[in-house]
Amino acid sequence: MVPYVLTMVLLAIGVYAIACKRNLVKVIIGVMVAEYAVNLFLILMGYRFGGRAPIRTAAMDRAAGAADAAKAFAAGSVDPLPQALILTSIVIGLGLVALLAAMAIRLHEKYGTFDVAEMKKLQG
Amino acid sequence: MRGMTVIVRTVTALVSAFALLYGIQLVLYGHTSPGGGFAGGVVLACCLILMVLAFGKDFVADVIGVRTLSVCSSVGALLFLSVGLLGYAARRPFLSNFLAAVAKSHGGTILVCDVAIALMVAASLSGVFMAFSAFRPED
Amino acid sequence: MANALPFLVALPLGVAFLMPLLEKLHEPGWLIDLLATLAAVALLTLSLNTIGEAATVYWMGGWGPDSGVVGISLVCDGLTRLMLVTINLVTLVAVLFSLRYMERYTTKGFYFCLFFLMVAGMNGVAMAGDLFNLYVFIEVAAISSYSLVAFGCESEELEASFKYLVLGSLASTFVLFGVAILYNLTGTLNMAQIRGQMDALVGNPALYVAAGFFVMGLGLKAAMVPFHAWLPDAHPSAPAPISAMLSGVLIKALGVYALARIFFSVLGPTHEYAVVMMALGALSMLGGVLLAVGQWDFKRLLAYHSISQMGYVVLALGIGAAVLADGGSRAVAGLAIFGGLFHMFNHAAFKSLLFLCSGATEYATGTRQLKELGGLARRMPVTSGCCRIASLSIAGVPPFNGFWSKLIIIVAAVQAGYVWLAALATLVAFLTLVSFVKVQRYVIGGELPERHENVREVPVSMCIAMVTLAIVCVGAGVLCPYLMSADGVGFLDQASDAVVVGTRYTEVALGGMAP
Numbered sequence: 001m002v003p004y005v006l007t008m009v010l011l012a013i014g015v016y017a018i019a020c021k022r023n024l025v026k027v028i029i030g031v032m033v034a035e036y037a038v039n040l041f042l043i044l045m046g047y048r049f050g051g052r053a054p055i056r057t058a059a060m061d062r063a064a065g066a067a068d069a070a071k072a073f074a075a076g077s078v079d080p081l082p083q084a085l086i087l088t089s090i091v092i093g094l095g096l097v098a099l100l101a102a103m104a105i106r107l108h109e110k111y112g113t114f115d116v117a118e119m120k121k122l123q124g
Numbered sequence: 125m126r127g128m129t130v131i132v133r134t135v136t137a138l139v140s141a142f143a144l145l146y147g148i149q150l151v152l153y154g155h156t157s158p159g160g161g162f163a164g165g166v167v168l169a170c171c172l173i174l175m176v177l178a179f180g181k182d183f184v185a186d187v188i189g190v191r192t193l194s195v196c197s198s199v200g201a202l203l204f205l206s207v208g209l210l211g212y213a214a215r216r217p218f219l220s221n222f223l224a225a226v227a228k229s230h231g232g233t234i235l236v237c238d239v240a241i242a243l244m245v246a247a248s249l250s251g252v253f254m255a256f257s258a259f260r261p262e263d
Numbered sequence: 264m265a266n267a268l269p270f271l272v273a274l275p276l277g278v279a280f281l282m283p284l285l286e287k288l289h290e291p292g293w294l295i296d297l298l299a300t301l302a303a304v305a306l307l308t309l310s311l312n313t314i315g316e317a318a319t320v321y322w323m324g325g326w327g328p329d330s331g332v333v334g335i336s337l338v339c340d341g342l343t344r345l346m347l348v349t350i351n352l353v354t355l356v357a358v359l360f361s362l363r364y365m366e367r368y369t370t371k372g373f374y375f376c377l378f379f380l381m382v383a384g385m386n387g388v389a390m391a392g393d394l395f396n397l398y399v400f401i402e403v404a405a406i407s408s409y410s411l412v413a414f415g416c417e418s419e420e421l422e423a424s425f426k427y428l429v430l431g432s433l434a435s436t437f438v439l440f441g442v443a444i445l446y447n448l449t450g451t452l453n454m455a456q457i458r459g460q461m462d463a464l465v466g467n468p469a470l471y472v473a474a475g476f477f478v479m480g481l482g483l484k485a486a487m488v489p490f491h492a493w494l495p496d497a498h499p500s501a502p503a504p505i506s507a508m509l510s511g512v513l514i515k516a517l518g519v520y521a522l523a524r525i526f527f528s529v530l531g532p533t534h535e536y537a538v539v540m541m542a543l544g545a546l547s548m549l550g551g552v553l554l555a556v557g558q559w560d561f562k563r564l565l566a567y568h569s570i571s572q573m574g575y576v577v578l579a580l581g582i583g584a585a586v587l588a589d590g591g592s593r594a595v596a597g598l599a600i601f602g603g604l605f606h607m608f609n610h611a612a613f614k615s616l617l618f619l620c621s622g623a624t625e626y627a628t629g630t631r632q633l634k635e636l637g638g639l640a641r642r643m644p645v646t647s648g649c650c651r652i653a654s655l656s657i658a659g660v661p662p663f664n665g666f667w668s669k670l671i672i673i674v675a676a677v678q679a680g681y682v683w684l685a686a687l688a689t690l691v692a693f694l695t696l697v698s699f700v701k702v703q704r705y706v707i708g709g710e711l712p713e714r715h716e717n718v719r720e721v722p723v724s725m726c727i728a729m730v731t732l733a734i735v736c737v738g739a740g741v742l743c744p745y746l747m748s749a750d751g752v753g754f755l756d757q758a759s760d761a762v763v764v765g766t767r768y769t770e771v772a773l774g775g776m777a778p
Binding site: 004010011015018024027031034035037038041045081082083085088089092094096099100103104106107110111119121 | 362400402406409410413416417418419421422424425428429432433435436439440443446447452469472
């Protein structure tokens with residue numbers, strides 16, 4: 001319950017920054033905060049209390065015994081799947097922020113300001 | 125873009141070799157320890173950015189060249205894709221680990237894919253930085 | 264034929280990464296054009312090849328059921344096949360159109376790179392067998408489309424693209440949130456396995472939170488009315504072939520297809536989801552067409568009509584879901600979903616054609632404002648003929664394809680008992696007709712202003728592209744009875760069947776493994 005509530009608060013902060021801030025750079029920061037809120041949520045979903053990092057070594061296998069080494073590993077480590085998921089998600093976020101920053105630079109060139117309220121050429 | 129002071133340039137010249145080596149280590153050991161293609165690629169790109177900040181834009185443009193960066197990123201992506209397609213030649217499904225039997229403890233195709241991803245990420249990120257720095261008016 | 268499924272993603276990816284090399288290493292424009300055309304033809308051939316066969320699943324890297332684990336899969340069932348054919352048909356037409364249209368912009372190589380990345384993403388969305396790959400391919404296609412909207416780098420295009428980017432990335436964040444909640448509840452990402460565990464999870468509040476996130480995120484991608492604010496700026500600002508791709512297939516593959524996949528095949532249709540979908544559909548239909556009536560910019564008008572027609576599709580899917588959830592007649596649900604999917608295919612055909620015609624008009628005359636155009640029928644016969652066919656199709660005039668799909672949706676709504684929704688659909692169809700009579704009168708009829716005295720017909724490749732889509736519009740309309748019968752072309756039938764029979768996706772995607 002607690003991970004849900006806290007990450008949604010973080011997501012709400014990101015959405016507030018996107019919706020209510022007038023400076024383009026602050027909007028970009030809001031996008032980043034919202035994205036990292038979701039990454040944090042995924043990591044928290046995969047965590048297992050008392051778990052170990054999911055790297056399997058030969059010593060671990062010997063200690064567990066030959067029959068159920070795989071099961072012992074799976075039971076004792078945190079879930080590695082969300083870690084792979086957020087790696088991909090972080091890379092996607094990186095691409096997005098690079099694109100956002102490039103667009104913000106170009107917009108500043110064209111309009112002379114970072115203020116969102118000044119960029120009202122498209123109406124209706 | 126001008127470079128920075130003598131102190132920064134000297135320290136960067138000493139440090140960047142080790143930083144590049146660290147990046148390469150992250151890539152090559154990515155299948156057995158934390159790291160991998162993306163993290164290693166980012167460290168390599170940060171090294172290049174450090175060199176540009178310390179020595180000025182012309183340094184990288186003369187030594188490496190912006191066109192090389194663009195070509196490297198395409199080559200990295202095409203290498204990854206061809207690793208996937210070579211699985212067909214070995215009569216296995218797409219993106220299968222057909223090198224697993226070749227070198228038992230070295231990850232097989234994961235290593236080749238890591239190198240390709242690192243090449244692509246490093247080239248793309250430093251290319252992005254070059255593109256941003258092109259917008260600055262000359263000081 | 265299952266072995267060919269990865270090529271639908273690998274081929275556009277390979278072409279996309281080859282284009283910057285060609286651009287940087289040497290400059291023969293004809294090589295880039297040839298490569299792009301060949302790739303589009305190959306993609307269309309591959310997707311047409313999947314039509315006549317049984318549903319297949321392809322396990323990537325060999326990590327399938329026979330190796331003991333459930334890995335990443337590409338699934339090709341009836342709905343996927345419909346999406347693949349639609350996407351690759353519009354891709355081929357857009358490539359043919361861009362060969363000459365993009366001469367006016369710079370760096371055609373980079374344009375085709377981003378274009379084929381978008382196509383790879385959309386093909387991947389159509390085929391994804393697990394939730395996270397669905398999200399990754401949605402992002403690949405969406406990020407490419409953000410860059411393509413800003414391709415001309417004028418101030419309006421940048422502003423439109425920035426707004427699209429921020430809203431689109433927020434939507435993707437919501438989708439990832441939904442995926443994370445579903446993973447937490449079920450412990451797996453494979454869509455068929457999640458469906459297998461749904462019966463145990465009925466009534467769990469976290470499930471409704473996840474469904475809410477999916478509706479918000481994918482509803483924004485599909486341009487449903489509370490979330491439509493980016494579309495009227497983004498679609499007109501893009502270059503014309505990209506507008507055709509965006510309105511024609513992107514909002515369908517990323518929005519409507521993903522919604523249908525998640526709400527029919529993963530979560531299972533319940534009454535609450537059906538009500539939400541019907542409400543979104545009705546709001547979008549009405550909102551889109553009312554906002555379009557006052558528009559005088561050709562492409563902006565078309566963009567508002569995209570919102571309205573997507574409302575039709577979501578409404579039909581919602582009616583089908585409601586009938587399925589209430590345990591009603593399967594035939595009625597099948598008819599509603601068939602109407603929705605047929606309308607999705609038709610909209611891809613006629614909306615892309617309309618955007619290509621507006622692009623041709625802009626190429627020839629240099630303007631998009633309806634008040635400055637007029638009398639193009641004599642000077643540009645091919646463009647105005649295709650524009651006329653597409654306007655008649657979207658307005659729902661009898662022999663063309665729009666009439667049949669709207670009729671099926673209205674009949675299904677009446678049969679399911681939602682008479683007032685059917686009346687709303689008829690009203691919206693009438694208002695669409697009003698809008699397009701205005702377009703016809705201002706663009707094609709009327710008098711030619713003096714400054715456009717010298718306009719000529721657009722180049723041959725652009726004409727071929729427009730005529731191809733016009734033939735598809737007419738063909739889908741005239742051959743509609745054959746498309747509906749089970750022993751006709753049948754791929755629409757398979758599509759609606761795949762959606763209606765909920766357990767069929769699980770059987771296909773897991774190939775006999777117990778979920």
